[in-house]
Amino acid sequence: xIETEVIRRPLITEKTTIQxxxxxxxxxxxxxxxxxxxxxxxxxxxxGSKVSSVRTSINHGKIKRQGRFAGQRPDWKKAYVRLRAxxxxxxxxxxx
Numbered sequence: 001x002i003e004t005e006v007i008r009r010p011l012i013t014e015k016t017t018i019q020x021x022x023x024x025x026x027x028x029x030x031x032x033x034x035x036x037x038x039x040x041x042x043x044x045x046x047x048g049s050k051v052s053s054v055r056t057s058i059n060h061g062k063i064k065r066q067g068r069f070a071g072q073r074p075d076w077k078k079a080y081v082r083l084r085a086x087x088x089x090x091x092x093x094x095x096x
Contacts, residue, residue: 001031001033001034001038001042003041003042003045003046004046005031006030006031006034006038006039006042007028007029007030007039007042007043007046008028008029008030008031009028009029010026010027010028010029011027011028011029011078013027019080020089023088023089024082024083024084024085024087024089025080025081025082025083026043026047026080026081026083026089027078027079027080027081028043028078028079028081029076029077029078029079030056030077030078030079031077032058032075032076032077034077034079036054036056036079039054039056039079039081040054040081043081049083049084049087049088049089050083050084050087051081051082051083051084052082052083052084052085053081053082054079054080054081054082055079055080055082056077056078056079056080057077057078057080058075058076058077058078059075059076059077059078060075061073061074061075061076
């Protein structure tokens, strides 16, 4: 997979903001088929920071209703990327 296909977007929530305060953790939405190795390589190439570990989790889509019709949002994958000691989060992700 190409780096831009692996990483979809950074996740900005209250929980991820608290995790990012240590200065070493980035939380990203990634492609469902992306492996930990592919995620690590994509982050190192795109952001220029060395990665120490990657943890992933799959979030299942919620069932939503519109009147009597029910549908399901798609499942998606989240990656917690921990940078090596001494590495900093890129500045464009700081304010996000």
